[in-house]
Amino acid sequence: MIYDFETLVSRKNTGSGKWDEMTKEHPNLPENVAPLSVADMELKNPPEIVEGLKKYIDTHILGYTGPTEEYFDAVCGWMKRRNDWDIKKEEIVSTHGVVTVLAVSVLAYTDPGDGVITMPPVYYPFRMTIEHNNRKNVECPLINTNETYTIDFDLFEKLCAEEKNKMFIFCNPHNPV
Secondary structure, three states, rough: OOOOOOOOOOOOOOOOOOHHHHHHOOOOOOOOOOOOOOOOEEEOHHHHHHHHHHHHHHOOOOOOOOOOOOOHHHHHHHHHHOOOOOOOHHOOOOOOHHHHHHHHHHHHHOOOOOEEEEEEOOOOHHHHHHHHHHEEEOOOOOEOOOOOOEEEEHHHHHHHHOEEEEEEEEOOOOOOO
């Protein structure tokens, strides 16, 4: 299979948040500049994915769907193979994305004004979700030494000991480092 890693596909005016934000902030950027801010595609889709979607659309009706038994089997199998963790399908909660889970978790486990510890540099919706829900983003910055990031465990322990800090959001694998 031949993959095209050179053709940039503009996502301007298609509802892509990162493209719209880049264009708003820098309206005069050349057309060949892509915002590499989040893991969202700028390159052409791989042909086998395009063909798979075409085949699916030719044989299925689009509508509201939920997790299938195959989905639960795949998740349980993955967790067993990768982590030696036996989970049951009843323990799996499906959502529409990680940012939704972050918001629900912040609302469920903290109160307005509480501190939520993060380890920047980290995926920016962590901070946004915390602040948009009237909580305080408490930063324990990662230490960058020769392009290797490590946790400042002394600062982390200090922040965890503060009563106002009620939650810690851990990003694993850490994005973007």
